[in-house]
Structure formats: C-alpha cells, structure tokens
Amino acid sequence: MKVDVVVIGGGAAGMAAALKVSEQGARVVLVERDERVGGILNQCIHNGFGLHYFREELTGPEYAERFKKALEEKDIEVLTNTFVKALDVREKKLVVVSEDGIRILETKALVYAAGARERAFGSLMVPGDRPSGIFTAGVAQRFMNVENRLPGKRALILGSGDIGLIMARRLTLEGVEVVGVVERLPYPGGLLRNVIQCLEDFGIPLFLSSTVVEVRGRERLEEVVVAKVDENFQPIPGTEKVFEVDTLILSVGLIPQIELLEDLVEVNPTSKGIATSNLGQTSIEWIFAAGNCTAIYDLVDYVTYEGEMAGKYAALYAKGERFGPKVAVKAGENVMVVQPNWYDPSEELTLYVRTRKVIEKGRLVVGSFEKTFEELVPSEMLRVKIPRRHLNGLSEIVVEVKEE
Amino acid sequence: MRIAVIGAGVFGSLIARELSKYDVDVTLIEKNLDVGMGVTKANSAIVHAGYDDPPGTVRAKFCVLGNSMYEDLSKELDFEYKKIGSLVVAFDDREVKVLMKLLRQGEENKVEGLRILEREETLAMEPNLNPAVKMSLFAPSAGITEPWMVAIAAVENAMENGAKLILGEGVVGFEKRNGRIVKVVTTRNRYEVDLVINCAGLHADEIAKMAGAEHVDLYPRKGEYILLDKKLGGHVRHVVFPVPTETSKGILVLPTVDGGILLGPTAEDLPSVMKDRPLTTREGLSKVKENAKRLFPRLDLSYVVKTFSGLRPESPRRDFYIGRSKLVGNFINVMATRSPGLTAAPAVAKYVVEEIIQGEIGVSLTRRKDFNPFRKGIVHYASLSLERWQEEIRRDPRAGKIVCFCNEVTEKEVIEAIKRGARTLDGVKFRTRAMFGRCQGNFCMPRIMKILERELGTDMSSLTLKSENSWIVDGKVRE
Numbered sequence: 067m068k069v070d071v072v073v074i075g076g077g078a079a080g081m082a083a084a085l086k087v088s089e090q091g092a093r094v095v096l097v098e099r100d101e102r103v104g105g106i107l108n109q110c111i112h113n114g115f116g117l118h119y120f121r122e123e124l125t126g127p128e129y130a131e132r133f134k135k136a137l138e139e140k141d142i143e144v145l146t147n148t149f150v151k152a153l154d155v156r157e158k159k160l161v162v163v164s165e166d167g168i169r170i171l172e173t174k175a176l177v178y179a180a181g182a183r184e185r186a187f188g189s190l191m192v193p194g195d196r197p198s199g200i201f202t203a204g205v206a207q208r209f210m211n212v213e214n215r216l217p218g219k220r221a222l223i224l225g226s227g228d229i230g231l232i233m234a235r236r237l238t239l240e241g242v243e244v245v246g247v248v249e250r251l252p253y254p255g256g257l258l259r260n261v262i263q264c265l266e267d268f269g270i271p272l273f274l275s276s277t278v279v280e281v282r283g284r285e286r287l288e289e290v291v292v293a294k295v296d297e298n299f300q301p302i303p304g305t306e307k308v309f310e311v312d313t314l315i316l317s318v319g320l321i322p323q324i325e326l327l328e329d330l331v332e333v334n335p336t337s338k339g340i341a342t343s344n345l346g347q348t349s350i351e352w353i354f355a356a357g358n359c360t361a362i363y364d365l366v367d368y369v370t371y372e373g374e375m376a377g378k379y380a381a382l383y384a385k386g387e388r389f390g391p392k393v394a395v396k397a398g399e400n401v402m403v404v405q406p407n408w409y410d411p412s413e414e415l416t417l418y419v420r421t422r423k424v425i426e427k428g429r430l431v432v433g434s435f436e437k438t439f440e441e442l443v444p445s446e447m448l449r450v451k452i453p454r455r456h457l458n459g460l461s462e463i464v465v466e467v468k469e470e
Numbered sequence: 471m472r473i474a475v476i477g478a479g480v481f482g483s484l485i486a487r488e489l490s491k492y493d494v495d496v497t498l499i500e501k502n503l504d505v506g507m508g509v510t511k512a513n514s515a516i517v518h519a520g521y522d523d524p525p526g527t528v529r530a531k532f533c534v535l536g537n538s539m540y541e542d543l544s545k546e547l548d549f550e551y552k553k554i555g556s557l558v559v560a561f562d563d564r565e566v567k568v569l570m571k572l573l574r575q576g577e578e579n580k581v582e583g584l585r586i587l588e589r590e591e592t593l594a595m596e597p598n599l600n601p602a603v604k605m606s607l608f609a610p611s612a613g614i615t616e617p618w619m620v621a622i623a624a625v626e627n628a629m630e631n632g633a634k635l636i637l638g639e640g641v642v643g644f645e646k647r648n649g650r651i652v653k654v655v656t657t658r659n660r661y662e663v664d665l666v667i668n669c670a671g672l673h674a675d676e677i678a679k680m681a682g683a684e685h686v687d688l689y690p691r692k693g694e695y696i697l698l699d700k701k702l703g704g705h706v707r708h709v710v711f712p713v714p715t716e717t718s719k720g721i722l723v724l725p726t727v728d729g730g731i732l733l734g735p736t737a738e739d740l741p742s743v744m745k746d747r748p749l750t751t752r753e754g755l756s757k758v759k760e761n762a763k764r765l766f767p768r769l770d771l772s773y774v775v776k777t778f779s780g781l782r783p784e785s786p787r788r789d790f791y792i793g794r795s796k797l798v799g800n801f802i803n804v805m806a807t808r809s810p811g812l813t814a815a816p817a818v819a820k821y822v823v824e825e826i827i828q829g830e831i832g833v834s835l836t837r838r839k840d841f842n843p844f845r846k847g848i849v850h851y852a853s854l855s856l857e858r859w860q861e862e863i864r865r866d867p868r869a870g871k872i873v874c875f876c877n878e879v880t881e882k883e884v885i886e887a888i889k890r891g892a893r894t895l896d897g898v899k900f901r902t903r904a905m906f907g908r909c910q911g912n913f914c915m916p917r918i919m920k921i922l923e924r925e926l927g928t929d930m931s932s933l934t935l936k937s938e939n940s941w942i943v944d945g946k947v948r949e
Contacts, residue, residue, distance in 0.1 A: 099875060149872040165867035168860045186910035188776030193750045196778060198935035198942050202912050213916055215930060215943035240947050284746065285940040
C-alpha cells in the first residue's frame with residue numbers, strides 16, 4: 067500500500083493528526099494496535115475533557131467520539147488490531163501485522179503518536195510479597211469502566227497524579243472503600259481541582275511525603291505498609307503505618323512510548339520523550355511525533371493541538387515542502403520540562419512548560435518575552451504562545467522562570 | 471507398575487519424563503495450580519559448568535553430568551538454552567588465588583574447557599566489565615535457560631507419552647502395608663501406588679516424615695533478584711560471577727535468554743517457617759544493586775522491570791540427599807536439591823530411574839517402543855520470518871493478532887498455552903512471555919483474562935494470578 071502519510075497510534079494525537087493530513091488533501095492511513103481508536107479516552111468516563119478545544123466539558127468517550135465520527139465522515143482509512151512490527155527508515159516502509167496478514171506500507175511521511183504507558187509496579191522495587199491485587203490506575207480503570215469489574219473491596223492508592231485522584235473518587239462511588247492516597251512529594255501530583263473534587267469532597271485522606279515500603283500477602287494482597295519519607299525520598303524508620311487492604315492502585319507516572327523510534331531519533335533526556343520541533347518534526351525530517359510519546363501533557367486538548375500540528379506539517383512534507391532551520395529550545399532556571407525541543411519559524415511557537423518546584427510568583431522569560439504567573443506548580447503545565455518578534459535572531463532559546 | 475512422583479518442579483518433571491520412556495503408570499502430583507511454580511520458578515536460570523562444587527560431593531558429580539545433557543535435552547524438548555559461557559572475575563591477588571582453586575576443583579570434577587584469562591582477554595570478551603579486573607576463570611560450558619520451561623516442557627512430553635499430571639492436590643499422608651506405601655493420600659484423592667518418588671522441593675522433608683522415611687531437615691535459602699529491561703541487552707555477554715564466598719557463588723550478573731539482564735541472588739538462610747514466603751527486602755535489593763555495580767559499573771540500574779525472590783531447599787549438609795529409603799522400601803528421596811539443582815536435574819532423573827529403580831531396587835522396566843522424545847514448543851510467531859508468519863496467519867488469523875505488545879505475543883500463542891494447561895495468568899505468562907515485558911501486563915492483562923474467560927468457559931472473577939486465592943477481580947460494577 068502506498069500513501070502520503072502513515073499515522074501510528076489512534077489516540078487523541080493520532081486521530082487529530084490523521085484528520086489534519088486529510089484536510090490538506092493528502093492520503094493518510096491510521097494504524098492502531100487496539101481494537102478501536104480513541105486510545106485511553108475510551109476508558110476515561112469522567113468529564114473534564116475538551117474545555118479548551120471544544121469550549122465545553124465532555125467525558126473521554128464523548129471527546130473521542132467527535133474525532134471518530136470525523137474520521138468516518140472523511141472516509142479516512144483506519145487499520146485497527148494492527149501492530150507495527152518494523153520501520154525501515156531508509157526505504158520509508160513499515161511492516162504491519164494483523165489478522166489479515168502482513169502488509170507493507172510505503173509512505174512519504176510518518177506521524178508517530180504512540181502515547182504513553184504507566185510506570186509498572188515491578189519497576190518500583192517495593193519489598194515484600196508478590197500477591198495479586200496490585201494494579202496500575204489504568205488497569206483498574208479499564209476493569210471498572212470497560213469490563214464492568216471491581217478490582218477489590220478495600221483499596222489504597224499510591225501516587226496523587228490525576229488518574230490516581232480520579233480513581234479514588236470512582237472507586238468510592240462504586241462502593242470500594244478507599245483508605246487513602248499516598249504521595250511521596252510534599253504536594254499533590256495532580257491538578258488542584260481534582261484534589262478537591264476527588265478527595266476532599268469524599269473525605270479521603272491524602273498522605274503527603276509518604277510512600278509504600280512493603281506489600282504483604284501470600285496470594286492476594288492483605289496489607290500495605292506506608293512510611294514517611296525524608297527530603298531524598300528515603301523512608302524514615304519508625305514512621306510505618308499498616309493498612310489492611312486487598313487492593314493497591316498505582317498512579318506513579320507515565321512513560322512516553324518511544325520503542326519504535328528509540329534508537330533512531332533524538333530523545334529529550336528530561337521528558338524521555340521523542341524530541342520534536344513546534345511543527346512536530348523529529349530529528350529525522352520525514353518523521354513527525356505528537357502527544358504523550360513526546361512529553362506527558364496535562365490535558366488531552368493540548369495533545370489534540372499538537373497532533374493537528376504534526377499532521378499538518380507531515381502532509382506538507384509529503385507534498386514536497388521543506389521547513390527550518392530550527393533553533394534549539396532549552397530548559398533554563400526552574401524549568402523541569404519544556405516542549406517543543408526546537409523552534410521552527412514556519413509556525414508560531416507554543417511552549418509547554420513544567421516548573422521544577424512550587425513557585426508562588428514567577429516570571430516566565432523567553433527571549434525578549436516576559437510574563438508573570440502566580441502559583442506555579444510542577445503538576446500544572448503552562449501553555450504559552452510566544453509571538454515571533456520576541457524570538458528574532460536568537461541562536462538558542464532558553465526558557466526560564468525567575469522567582470519574584 | 472504404578473509410580474507416583476510428588477512435586478512437579480524440574481526434578482519431578484524430568485523424572486516423570488524419564489519414567490515415561492518405560493512401560494509404567496506414572497502419576498505426577500503437584501499441589502500448585504501449575505508445574506514449575508515453586509523453587510523452579512525463581513532462581514538464576516543457569517546451567518552451571520561444575521567447577522564450584524567441592525569434588526566428591528553428590529552435587530559436583532551430577533552438575534557436570536547434567537550440564538553435558540542440556541544441549542540434547544533442549545533440542546528434544548524445544549526449550550531455550552544458550553551455552554554462553556561463564557566468567558568468574560578476580561579483582562585482587564587474594565581473589566586470583568580463589569580462581570586457581572576453582573580451576574583445580576573444576577579439573578578434578580572433569581569440567582571441560584576451563585581457562586584462566588588475563589585482564590585484556592577478559593575485557594575483550596566482556597567489554598563493559600569493571601576495568602579493575604585482574605584475571606578471570608572462563609568456563610565455556612556454562613549456559614542459561616528458562617527453568618520453568620524445562621519443567622513445563624518435560625511434563626508436556628511425559629504426558630504425550632502417557633504420564634498423568636494431577637494439579638492442585640497436596641500430599642497429606644500415605645497408607646502403608648507391611649512397611650511399604652500402598653496409597654498416596656492427597657487433599658482430594660487417594661492413589662494406589664507401587665513406588666513413590668519424593669521431589670517436593672522445600673517440603674520434601676515433611677513428605678519423607680509423613681512416609682516414615684529418612685530425611686534431612688530443609689530450610690529455605692533466599693535469593694533476591696532484579697530483572698533489567700531488554701533495552702540493556704548486549705551490555706553483558708556471559709554469566710559473570712564474582713569469586714565465591716564460603717556459602718554462595720555470590721551476586722552475579724547475566725543475560726536472560728530473551729535479552730534482559732538478571733542481577734542476584736543474595737543468599738540468606740531463613741527458618742523453615744519461611745518456606746513459602748519469598749519476600750524481597752530493601753536491604754537485599756540494595757545489596758544486589760551494589761554488587762552488580764561492582765562488576766558492571768556502567769550498568770544503568772534505572773531500567774528495572776521487576777524484583778523478585780526465590781527460595782532454594784538447603785540442608786545442613788549442603789549437598790543433595792538422593793536415594794532409596796532403607797526404612798520404607800518403595801520410597802525414594804530426591805531432596806535438598808539446592809544449587810546447582812537445575813543443572814543436575816536431568817542427570818539425577820536418569821540416575822533415579824536407571825540406577826535406583828532398576829538397579830538398587832531391582833524393578834525391571836521395559837522400554838516403550840513408541841516413546842516419542844520430542845516436544846514442540848509454542849511458536850512465537852513474531853520471531854518467524856515474515857514469509858512464514860504470513861503463511862501461519864493465512865492458516866489461522868489469530869496468529870496475526872498481537873495481544874502483548876512488549877513481547878509481541880499473539881492471541882494464538884495465548885490460546886495454545888491454555889490448551890497446554892495454563893489456568894492462571896502466571897500460567898499464560900510463563901509459557902508465552904505475555905505480560906513479562908516492560909509494561910508488566912498493564913496493556914494486555916485484561917485482554918488475556920478475556921481470552922482465558924472465553925477459552926475456559928469461565929467467569930473473569932474466578933480467574934487467579936497463580937494460586938487458588940490469588941483472585942484478580944471481584945464482583946461486577948453493575949449487574
């Protein structure tokens with residue numbers, strides 16, 4: 067099969083990219099390994115999606131549905147249950163596998179939108195037994211919202227990221243007793259609105275500066291031991307507390323999935339995601355990337371915007387347009403993550419910035435651009451458009467947040 | 471002749487398979503819901519060369535013999551085995567002396583091909599090794615495998631040749647007449663028998679006591695491990711040991727057959743009440759990290775896939791305890807099968823069947839003419855050439871449906887694992903490597919549960935991780 071653009075991944079970024087490619091009049095095929103497109107949105111039945119992009123509040127499936135419909139209306143070719151086995155960078159070919167057999171896709175450009183995966187329990191090196199009853203939030207959510215199954219009767223949640231907080235509420239509403247949420251940082255990991263709506267409203271305690279130090283249970287989980295941690299996240303002896311629970315839910319971070327491109331393109335050492343320009347272009351010019359495989363975004367709306375950008379420029383690339391030169395964008399003072407990694411003047415620069423710490427009042431400085439923000443927290447990403455005029459003539463763009 | 475083998479770890483499984491070459495009724499009784507899920511499941515997965523065991527010990531003899539059998543066995547039973555060789559590395563003069571001792575010991579044990587390598591040659595073979603190394607002992611015959619697959623493959627082949635497998639029944643007693651065992655009593659049934667072989671791993675002493683036979687007291691020696699991601703594959707090429715201490719071979723670093731890296735084990739003797747509690751600890755895991763760093767300073771320890779712990783059946787004699795009981799004439803002990811048990815098992819199986827049963831006890835067994843020594847493993851379609859994979863998908867489309875994305879396992883492989891006896895998530899995992907990758911099943915676990923549900927005609931809430939009470943999901947959210 068010969069196409070202009072192949073999009074890998076049918077989540078929020080991939081769907082948006084495929085639609086944009088098609089809008090540009092280029093031929094696109096969307097490859098999705100799961101049985102349907104929509105990605106993780108399909109199991110996020112809570113609302114809060116689309117406030118930026120649609121200016122209304124939708125559930126995950128509703129948000130996804132709008133894009134699924136558009137894909138159908140535009141008659142975009144979608145290959146579901148299809149796995150990308152290999153990528154031939156020199157020949158611009160992909161080997162894909164499905165129940166229909168093995169196919170070769172020849173393309174002019176590629177948009178990689180593989181999303182993220184959850185950090186697994188195994189990698190946390192938690193001492194103790196290895197019983198059943200330990201789930202990542204995403205798995206527990208899938209069991210509840212897709213498979214109609216409860217993961218247990220009494221649960222503790224490790225990690226106060228948004229998914230963890232939302233699961234605390236969801237489990238409580240369905241009759242599972244949530245005994246608490248444990249967070250190793252001195253502040254919650256998720257959005258403030260979720261701390262209020264998911265924990266405080268239900269009286270679920272949040273244990274800050276704490277972590278799980280042991281899990282017990284020969285077969286099913288029986289007990290989880292939680293201890294306070296010092297500033298280096300080391301458990302403080304004597305502060306242990308035992309919770310009798312049959313379920314432990316983990317919300318301890320997302321990892322960009324970069325497997326197919328890992329040793330081919332540049333990777334951002336901080337976000338561990340695929341490095342891209344503000345056009346979504348990677349270090350290989352015909353390969354674009356967008357969404358959580360580049361950096362972990364707070365909101366699906368942002369992922370959609372970036373997916374659209376990558377789709378638009380992948381289509382233009384396939385038609386023969388070339389872009390650049392690019393200028394490097396670097397994280398400076400107080401900045402933990404900045405996305406994108408390069409600025410290409412073909413398009414205005416939209417920055418996503420995550421600070422390294424809580425800053426009460428901070429001045430964002432980018433070239434000659436300055437703007438003051440209040441209550442900056444690492445868990446909430448800033449999205450700022452930087453007009454071109456502030457970036458003229460720079461050979462490198464350093465993004466800083468000065469404390470005021 | 472009715473023979474009961476108690477315990478389906480590598481020893482019980484390989485003995486059952488060895489017995490299935492003869493015209494006898496073999497019943498393999500296992501208390502767990504699957505084979506190879508006790509001691510066999512969690513160890514260093516090494517087929518040792520045999521220089522480490524003191525000359526004259528039972529384990530030294532069977533280790534070298536067993537090692538020489540693995541190549542053929544892996545071909546007959548179609549399990550992964552890679553003869554990658556091992557290095558014991560010395561960092562100072564005292565450690566060099568230990569290498570010389572190991573070399574002499576190995577030569578006495580008749581280990582073939584042992585060589586002392588100078589620093590340069592060592593580093594050429596193992597480029598990421600700590601450059602402070604002075605010398606090493608190279609053993610080309612050492613290899614790596616998947617211990618649980620040895621047991622699974624042996625049992626499948628034994629069953630193909632007529633052996634019976636009983637899962638989920640623990641032995642609780644014996645019925646005896648005239649000093650001989652006539653029945654094995656389990657939690658569910660009674661089996662009439664003419665001969666009993668005790669391969670009950672950590673619990674073999676309890677089984678022997680129940681039978682009124684001789685035993686040695688067993689206690690668990692715990693080893694904690696860290697498994698690193700395949701991404702680091704190639705960083706380590708051989709099984710790399712530090713010089714051994716009095717009690718253990720030390721904390722080593724080795725590649726796994728599927729491209730990851732395994733670090734460990736610690737060696738901690740525990741009281742016998744801890745026989746079923748392979749706990750990992752903070753101290754143990756840090757010790758593993760520190761020691762691995764000493765061997766491979768550039769190893770990136772942030773790529774941890776999982777940590778686990780295994781228990782080995784140790785006795786005060788520090789040697790295997792294998793033989794016919796003098797007190798109970800039709801009872802054979804295969805006990806205290808500590809390291810290098812995995813390596814020794816094929817040789818022990820042959821010894822038990824040929825020299826104890828046919829020799830010492832004098833049972834005359836007839837070889838079956840129709841014995842089929844070959845077992846085919848489950849095909850990993852993603853490893854085939856694209857042409858062959860295409861053919862397989864044409865024949866059965868499910869061979870084209872990937873369910874485990876990390877290890878590229880198809881639905882057809884999962885179904886095949888279930889056909890071959892997987893009843894739990896671990897049963898599928900250990901047979902196919904689905905859920906064994908870097909995401910640890912976070913994408914595919916619910917999908918695999920649905921396949922199990924469908925193939926077994928059961929409900930998701932009755933599925934378990936590994937044992938009867940390790941349930942995964944509770945009731946429904948909405949009826």
